[in-house]
Amino acid sequence: MLETNSQKRKRGLSLAFVALLVSLSAPLVLGAAIFGSKVEYLDYDTSFTLLTLNWAPKLATISLVFALIALLVSLFMAPKRTGPFALAAVIISGSVLGGFYVYERKLKSAPPIYDVATDWQRPLTFSEKLIKDRGPDAHPIEDNPRVAKGSSFEWDLKPVADVNAATCSGAQPVRNANITADKVAASLMHEGYMIFGRSPWRIEAVYRDPIYGFKSDIVVRIDPDKTDVRSVSRHELSDLGGNCTRVMRVVEILKAM
CATH class of the missing domain: 3.30.310.80 (Kinase associated domain 1, KA1)
Structure with a gap:
């Protein structure tokens, strides 16, 4: 029984850690888009339209779902050991999606001119x-x-x-x-x-x-x-x-x- 519980805790820790790594995918894509645009390696359509507005929010959504599952699992297996990793994944993914929500609000409130x-x-x-x-x-x-x-x-x-x-x-x-x-x-x-x-x-x-x-x-x-x-x-x-x-x-x- 002790051995089984230990194995469960290890699986929970692995899941939470993977969720944390997955949650970093959207910020990494955003970082690549910003850096590539800043040094003029990526054009507007690639850096902003494709990577920022398309890939990043999709990755953040997938990451958030995975992170929530990992957090739920961690609560039953080893909340003290795995919970912080899963919670960090939720915060990272949620923050990225929150940023896109704020952007969408500004986009709707501002006139569509340049x-x-x-x-x-x-x-x-x-x-x-x-x-x-x-x-x-x-x-x-x-x-x-x-x-x-x-x-x-x-x-x-x-x-x-x-x-x-x-x-x-x-x-x-x-x-x-x-x-x-x-x-x-x-x-x-x-x-x-x-x-x-x-x-x-x-x-x-x-x-x-x-x-x-x-x-x-x-x-x-x-x-x-x-x-x-x-x-x-x-x-x-x-x-x-x-x-x-x-x-x-x-x-x-x-x-x-």
Whole structure:
């Protein structure tokens, strides 16, 4: 009898330990996706669409089911020895799925856009050099972009200008005679942007997401009467409000010059 109980405890420990190892699969896939994207080895579709949004949540779901079974078994066999491993597996898998739940909530609450500007009457443009750097797979730079068809019941096919007005009220032109190209360039570099091109009346810069390294491009146009800003993601279908945040931050900086 003692020998049988010992064997059961060993099996329970093995199951819990395997569950812990399996629970690490989703975080490892996420880590590979983030690292591969950051060093520009993996493209957006592979790192984010495939690995992050497809493989990782599926692995986390399978891991959580396995971890719950292991936890249940450990409660009957050797809770003190096997329980911590099984519980850790549940926490790891649950945390990954929780992160995806938060992401889905943000995705539903944010407008499905990737373009924010302070002036749509006279749209800001980018240089041919920067357009080329964006690459053929990046979102096109349009004078009057619209929300993609089928992406949102609320915003479907509406002009991005209308979406900006409703959801990013802080994206407004700045009237400040102290603004100069040198000041703008210095401020953007201080904020972590890479200056891509400049002239006395326009500054172009590139922003890289600190996690995946996804790029967005920003242009600041300096006119005699006002200064405008536009920020456009390269690949994200929904920026989760990121471009609005960046434009409003630059607007704040321009006002303070």
